[in-house]
Amino acid sequence: MTHDPHAGLTALLPRLFAFGLTMLGDADAARDLVQEAAARALAATRVPDEAPAYRAWMFRIARNAALDEIRRKQQTVAADHTPVDLWHYDDRRIAKITVDQGLATLAPPHREIISLIDIAGFSYGEAAELLGVPAGTIMSRIARARSALLAAIEASSIQPLKSRHG
């Protein structure tokens, strides 16, 4: 029986797509990104053997492709929102629609760390290895990114619908 080093690729595609979508903010671009990342991976001569390493390797490929795309598009600088007071935040504002809109206004590094931790599901250690930084840096980056996202949500003009009771 031959070992297929890409056996786990199909299972990774949804998370890779979600990562691409958060990074690029466009479904078509995210689809192209994943397709391109998969093509690069399948053409590679050296492929990590173990599942966690393979997953990190795939995301590294997707991340590089996303950063290339962001550079190519020369996307506009992210909006600078007023910092929020987390201790008294009205979290009724947090909903899928406001989160999506907020993510789209964040700077790429914020979008990246939120994608890796909350969407791709990497641990701090795994994300640190993937980005080549200490785990402590991931801890502060995710905290900053979430604060920025909360600020973006608060700055948004969209109000989630109130749920009806009774």
Place this chain on the structure above:
Amino acid sequence: MADDPKDHDLLRLNALVDGELAPTERADVAARLAVNRDLARAYATLARLKASVAEGVAETPAFVLPKRRRYTIRRVAAAAASLAAVIGLGLWALDTHNAKRGDTVVSAEGPTAITLASLPAGTNIPRLDTAGLKLVGLTIGPGRVPLVTATYRGPHGCRLDLRAWPAGAAEAPPLPGTASARWTAGGLTYELTAHGMPKWRFALIAEGAKEQTRSGTDPLRAEQRLRQANNGPPPCVG
């Protein structure tokens, strides 16, 4: 970031939400959450935010992974065996209501004519209707490169050009386009060129076309690729 005690709490709350705190530290933060209302509220906000981000994962589109290179050489004879069926398939894609004179078919959008009898042996003209692309022109140039040129058009302005020439012969002159794919089947080199089509869609169509030019492949698989390519927003505008 952690100079301010609140910043330190913020780091720890985020780590708690992410399940990244060591057991002792987790117990310590949990004890504080129980008595500190602001801290508990901030924790709830972060947890809700994390859940909303994860919930926001969009529906994943279908992907067709590129095939890895195979090191098998297909027999030309096998391709020849499929010739008759494939020629029929390719020509079926032409609008059969178009004018027919003898063995010549005139395409709907131009004066391009083909002579069935002069199609070179081993030439497979893929049918891409499932992907929304009609074969609108087919020219052959016996003894020339490319030997065959086929043009497909979609309802939203997409255009694809397929060229084929004998493998190993002189290369066809480069054709400008936004994406292209090249493969060999049945002793011919095929080249599919897109003009303004999203890369993902082109990749699927190229896979479908490739499947059809090769003998012994599953026709349903080609059909599936082309159907997937037809899903989503209009492929090209203008």
